[in-house]
Amino acid sequence: MALYVHKYGGTSVGSIERIEAVADKVKSFRDRGDDVVVVLSAMSGETNRLIGLAKAIAADPDPREMDVLVSTGEQVTIALLCMALAKRDVPARSYTGSQVRILTDSAFSKARIQDIDTGKMRDDLAAGRVVVVAGFQGVDGEGNITTLGRGGSDTTGVALAAALKADECHIYTDVDGVYTTDPRVVGTARRLEKITFEEMLEMASLGSKVLQIRSVEFAGKYKVPLRVLSSMVDGPGTLITTEEDSIVEKPLISGIAFNRDEAKLTVVGVPDIPGVASRILGPVSRANIEVDMIVQNVAGDKTTDFTFTVHRNDYEKARTILEKVVVELGARECTGNNKIAKVSIVGVGMRSHAGVASSMFDALANENINIQMISTSEIKVSVVIAEKYLELAVRALHSSFNLDATDTVSE
Amino acid sequence: MALYVHKYGGTSVGSIERIEAVADKVKSFRDRGDDVVVVLSAMSGETNRLIGLAKAIAADPDPREMDVLVSTGEQVTIALLCMALAKRDVPARSYTGSQVRILTDSAFSKARIQDIDTGKMRDDLAAGRVVVVAGFQGVDGEGNITTLGRGGSDTTGVALAAALKADECHIYTDVDGVYTTDPRVVGTARRLEKITFEEMLEMASLGSKVLQIRSVEFAGKYKVPLRVLSSMVDGPGTLITTEEDSIVEKPLISGIAFNRDEAKLTVVGVPDIPGVASRILGPVSRANIEVDMIVQNVAGDKTTDFTFTVHRNDYEKARTILEKVVVELGARECTGNNKIAKVSIVGVGMRSHAGVASSMFDALANENINIQMISTSEIKVSVVIAEKYLELAVRALHSSFNLDATDTVSE
Incomplete structure (x- = not known):
């Protein structure tokens, strides 16, 4: 029995059908006896819709209120996933960043995580429940809602995996792993089975938009094994890890x-x-x-x-x-x-x-x-x-x- | 200088233009030196949209998660109104029910308010800020998000007015007051200047859907003067009060x-x-x-x-x-x-x-x-x-x- 943190991005929860598919995926892990903590983004398009509302009022909206506004996107998806899990007889409970609580500094829209309280999550896991956490958001010491900035759901996933000492953090996306280069440019591009955090950082910062850079830094720092997988098709994905020795062959160039x-x-x-x-x-x-x-x-x-x-x-x-x-x-x-x-x-x-x-x-x-x-x-x-x-x-x-x-x- | 609690319903915040109009209204009170606490509903249609998402997943969705879901509606409007106030140089701060905190029992979707912490609101008012609170929602002793049920924003408004000992609670709607009967049926129906809580209760429960019944009961119990006004046109509206003596003439029948x-x-x-x-x-x-x-x-x-x-x-x-x-x-x-x-x-x-x-x-x-x-x-x-x-x-x-x-x- 292992403990996994799953993170699903906006496309993976972009419709009711996709949310149902995520529930199936999570259930398959529960069915084989694993514990799962799920981190979700907002439905694709929702964050932009909310930003559009704000921009219709002010070109430069108040940052504190911006975070109150956009954090609702993930709050919607965590509730919907818990409903879909309940329908499958998988007990689940949702938490906003504030409820967990994921304590951050007060830098609205680009807050940094300072501490994560794992108490409620551990209680739920012990009670056999799936824990579903809103990505991208936290709460500062004053109780203000904060967000970690765009793509911050990856960071939430990695931070929770580190705090819970999870066996692996799975990042589900619309690609089935990290490739040697963009398959749209090079038809013979190959999916990598493994890649180091350092390589992934260079790949990410150079335009391979599979993972948010901060989350990779975070994973490297806390040695959280990260796996990039497709939420659409089953497969092993790409494992991102510190253990260079475990890479059987070290090619000169990874990508x-x-x-x-x-x-x-x-x-x-x-x-x-x-x-x-x-x-x-x-x-x-x-x-x-x-x-x-x-x-x-x-x-x-x-x-x-x-x-x-x-x-x-x-x-x-x-x-x-x-x-x-x-x-x-x-x-x-x-x-x-x-x-x-x-x-x-x-x-x-x-x-x-x-x-x-x-x-x-x-x-x-x-x-x-x-x-x-x-x-x-x-x-x-x-x-x-x-x-x-x-x-x-x-x-x-x-x-x-x-x-x-x-x-x-x-x- | 008086302290008012303003409550605006879904139609009054149903679009960016309407939210801007609410900001103008609130600013007009601030400009004459009054303190204002604003309670908002979700944008009209939004709560139904969210319920639709849930119903697409399950006919009878988990009640705890339902409240997590639908409470996002008000969280959006409080942020947008604060942005619109900031644009008018009116300092403002938004609070969810959980942030205030509005403590309720754990009866999801029909929770009852048990206690309201006025500390943060009083600090903000003392600092010259408008306080904008999400209606219809609270938090239970375990930190779970709860909702007060449909129309519960009126109750939030009255409860805040009672807790803050506000001078009046203004309920802004799409009608300009309480009428002797439905003006669509009787063209000569008159707006009442005053009506007692008891009369309003009978009117409300008998089909005049101006105010939610529970909020009138609450206002009567805590003797909070309630005023029903239009958010579209200026006017004195109808005052709902206990003080029968202050009603100069007591007609046999109010409506x-x-x-x-x-x-x-x-x-x-x-x-x-x-x-x-x-x-x-x-x-x-x-x-x-x-x-x-x-x-x-x-x-x-x-x-x-x-x-x-x-x-x-x-x-x-x-x-x-x-x-x-x-x-x-x-x-x-x-x-x-x-x-x-x-x-x-x-x-x-x-x-x-x-x-x-x-x-x-x-x-x-x-x-x-x-x-x-x-x-x-x-x-x-x-x-x-x-x-x-x-x-x-x-x-x-x-x-x-x-x-x-x-x-x-x-x-």
Whole structure:
């Protein structure tokens, strides 16, 4: 008998039929003797409907009241699932974040979990009940309703699994696991049986939107085994774990991640003196523009070129800011390109293998794809290329690192 | 400076535009220096939408989960109103029933309020904030969400007014007050300036659906002055109060109530022996059929006729039950009529005036309307007549008791 935390996202509870299917899934675990704590998102579309109501009143609604409003979405689904479980003679009890209680700080709309009271949940489990908890929400020390921000239901699931010392946290989504890359781009992409938290973090932050980044960090920190599965079809999914040793074969590269939503900006001819980076990026970050890759090219003439990438939506705003910065710094000019894409290879295996980066550059060169920027970490190499070459680059890398399903390389 | 509790129903918060109008109304009270606690219902249609979701899963959904589900409706409106108030620079804070806290028993879907903690509300009022509370809901001693049943937002409003010792509780609806009778039936019906709790109870229970009965009982018990007003148009509305003395003129009759949804059943030729009434009504009430008027006619031949009224929807069910009772009791037969209506005159004035009932019978006789049943209380006389005469009877009584607006009788 094991204890599982199941988390179902908005699509998995998007209709009465889907909620009934979730009840069947939970019952199948109960029937074989497992204990289950379920974390639910709001029905798909519901959170946006609620936000729409608020935005119809005020462009920038009061954050405390916003959380009171949007937290109703999950409250609806937990009640409905308990009804569907009761219909199947599976005793169940629902809890809002406040009822559990999931104590958070008071940062409305982006609260952080501080403590979880497991008392009621343990009592219910001991009494043979399924516990159904509203994801994405908590309560602060004053009794105010808080939310953890978009995608926060994953975090709730992982946090409950950690607090309850669950055997596994299952994240049910509309995909059946984590793939070597996006199967829509590479037809031969393979589902991974296992992946490490670190790899998953790099995959997630680079555009594979299977899991919310914070939940993976949390799972890694508290060593909660995470499994990504489909709520539609049965299957083993992908297990995300710390135990690198348990991965029978360590391929060099676990997957190829990519992101189209990028734009790059370059301040050309910046005087090469200390403090320049902060004088360029300070105004950008004060405008709440998030910066991703940063590269400073060394030039010979006592000036330097400073390049960074931002979300494509922030491109024009960032450019306007940089025009002023160019004048202030006495730089030559500001150039930019919003038709770029980022491609990354990710794998813990590259730690112990030299030459992974050069294999990547070779594979791209063989396709005549020019590399505009390079950035590396211990388990990832990212390059920026022209957007039009994105699919070509991903397929070439997927094949050259032997990730294709038709290859004999096993997982 | 006064303290008001405002309660707005589902129609008054049925759209963003209506919520903005409520914010304007509340602001107008704040602007003149009054303190305001607002109680809100769910947006009209929302509670039915939520019930529809539950019914799609189970015909008889788990009551605890039903309350978790439907209580989200008010949680949405309190957040939206606070946003609309913030936009008008009126500081406000929302509370669910659980947050206040409004402590109830654990009778899900029909919970009764046991205690109200006024601490947070008083702090907010002292800090210059409007307090916005979700109507219709509370929390039991175990922390479970409860609801007070349909129309329970009125009760929340009155209970908060009692707990806070508010100067008045305003119930905003889609009508501008309590009328002498239904203006759709009698064009000359007048709005009453004042009416007593007792009269209002008789009016409410007899089909004038302006206020929920329990809230009027509650207001009477705790002597909370209630005012019924329109949320659409400004006006003084109708004050419901205990202070009969303050009513300058006491008309004999305050209003004419009526109800079309009745049916009557008669067991004919019942042996006139003790215990017969309970042997007739016992099986009816065990079938959860509510009985309204009961009349037992004395006959000379040691048998009696026993007549009572039920809701028209229960007519066939009650008839089937009585067929058996007739056999068991050795009664002659069971007759019935579901084309009847009940008309009542209501007024505290009749306590001290003889002959009110006979004036009523005279007025009906003048129109050749036959009276089928009569039932009286201290401040009301009800008669059952054929349904087709209903409008005629109401208009005749309205006129004969000098209630018409064109008359010179002032309120």
